[in-house]
Amino acid sequence: MKWMIAFVVFFVSGLAAHFATLHAVPGLIMERTMATMANNEIPFHSFRLAPAVTPQNQSVVRPSPDLAYSLCLYDLSETDGLIELRAGAFDGYGSIAVFDDQTNNIAAVRLPAGEETSVTLGKASSAGISATSDTGLILIRRLASTPQARAAVEQAALRDACAPTPIN
């Protein structure tokens, strides 16, 4: 009987640890990634256009060398609860993607060709994108598979904004 109890204890503790680990992994990886980005001068509440992706500078797994990435970290607890996002006009493929602190892609806003795009992120019902966590990151992807496209992205990115106060 005691052996049976020991086996049940073994099984239950193993199962609990198994699922607790699986549940914790995305949050831990996101936390580590955001800390690494912050150390690499990716700012909170401001977009930074990352250098063109190369094997030598890849900072996240599976980056696409065909795309240009603008990154902004957010912490809604450090704001009045609302962030305004803006992507400068660009003629090729583009999107604004918002990720929460569990790695979920909570929104992806398509960038219409040649048009500037703005959207708000926050926990308030008035926000265009409803945040599911205080912290996370925002990623603008733009097609930049040629030097000419990369130059166009660099121009467009000058108008990118990720600001905790209304953009003028």
Added chain:
Amino acid sequence: MWALKWIASTLVGMVLGVVSALWMAGQTQITPPISFQDVEVEGWHSDWTIGSEAADLYTRAWVARHGLLALTKREAVYFVRATDDDGQPLKEACDYRVSGGDFPAEWWSITIYDRDSRLPMNDGWALSVDKTDIGDKGDWTVLVSSAAMADGTQFISSKNAGVFDLTLRLYRPSAALIENPASNLVPPSIETVSCGGG
């Protein structure tokens, strides 16, 4: 005495629980038994729940480790293939002919990644092909090789890739593709040309 055995049972159970979770979620160097099993088209694997809260715990953990910042299926879908048409693992020592046509998406790319989900550490100028490279040619062929061809054939460099996979990204996929991928996607074939060069 029995108390010690129960404590030992608890600790061993917890250790095995943690290790098995990390393994099954692709967090270790040992290939897990599952990954991207939701959708399969001619050897190319994907999962329609990537990036979303609907993903199960294993997929979420796998994506966090191997595909962080992936988009949901409305914006992009990702297919991964790690074997050739004969089911053999893709490796740097072999040359491959990858052939396909257009895909039901606004834009697409195919990129090489090593077993750590990183771009291979080479000079980095030929790690992918995309719709921009192919243009409107329709059917296309690229070579995956550790060395460029002298005739200028379009290629993806597998130099320093070791054992690798190819990832097909389809941005803004058609509704028909999402609804029925097997009927609406003709994925690229991967034919082994030769082996033994590395």
